[in-house]
Amino acid sequence: MTSFTPPIHGNNRHLPFGDQQDSAFYGRDILSVSQFDREQLTYIFDVAHEMYEMVARVGSFDLLKGKILANLFYEPSTRTSSSFTSAMERLGGSVIPINNVSYSSVTKGESLPDTVRTLEAYADVIVLRHPEVGSSALAAKYARKPVINAGDGVGEHPTQALLDLFTIREELKRVDGLTVTMMGDLRYGRTVHSLARLLTLYDVRLNYVSPDVLAMPREIMTEIEESGIPQASFTSLEPVLAETDVLYVTRVQKERLEDPNIHESLKGAYGVTTETLLRAKDKMIVMHPLPRVWEIEMAVDDDPRAAYFRQMEYGLYIRMALLAMVLGKA
Ligand code: CP
Secondary structure (H helix, E strand, O other), X not given: OOOOOOOOOOOOOOOOOOOOOOOOOOOOOEOOHHHOOHHHHHHHHHHHXXXXXXXXXXXXXXXXXXXXXXXXXXXXXXXXXXXXXXXXXXXXXXXXXXXXXXXXXXXXXXOHHHHHHHHOOOOOEEEEEEOOOOHHHHHHHHOOOOEEEEEEOOOOOHHHHHHXXXXXXXXXXXXXXXXXXEEOOOOOOHHHHHHHHHHOOOOOEEEEEOXXXXXXXXXXXXXXXXXXXXXXXXXXXXXXXXXXXXXXXXXXXXXXXXXXXXXHHHOOOOOEOHHHHHOOOOOOEEEOOOOOOOOEOHHHHHOOOEOHHHHHHHHHHHHHHHHHHHOOOX
């Protein structure tokens, strides 16, 4: 197995890449943001930053040579699926891609536990996206190899929340003291559920902007309240735009709406335009987990505050860090 220690730039911490099987992350599942403390997040972000510098310097390196990832997606994905593939391949490993389960034995009625037990016979780590809340936890119960939750229905998307937080840290150089405004579909948007929970580890203010029908779920608001983080809900962006440091916009998930007609009625009311940015801070960043549909007009892409394409790229470095960590190499 190749062991590689890169030169360190940009921080004072030595982050060796190589056998780290006594690490707290070795062999662990990544199922929920609630499993992390702030010290662990700092470590993940430092490793991700090293990955960022390594990719810029050498592109790919053989940290995970010989390791295999099973990428098991029961729901569509572009970014999560391809960034995990890219992460594994940039680290010298390889991937079993099951991006369309209709071509797998799932269509013959194979259960999730049996599918996972099959794949772990061939792979060292399993990345799973599934429409049901709790599916990753169920898979992890049956798997001996690490399972990484790549989105479980309207539940969580922990690797997205990690890359979101990494984006804020890289772009604004801090998280404490910021006002984060989440806008759009806060009811079904698993990315905002995970990010709001993760932000309770920091000293932030949270604003929620949505129509009542797509409001942040009560149980998540209760968790945030118990953490002592100030939060407030609005039906329009206007009252909070000027104070916002991070505007996190989400897609209205038409596929999860009980009444798809609601989708049409929301267009325009919860979108970001160049005119919106006129009233925002110069240093505010606009984030979006993507894909976007109508929530951010394309003219906004040219504004330096549009961070969503950089955010998507940061996902590669976070996923490289997580794969290296759970496989005992960082
Ligand atoms: N952000 C995100 O999860 O994108 P995909 O659905 O394309 O993976």
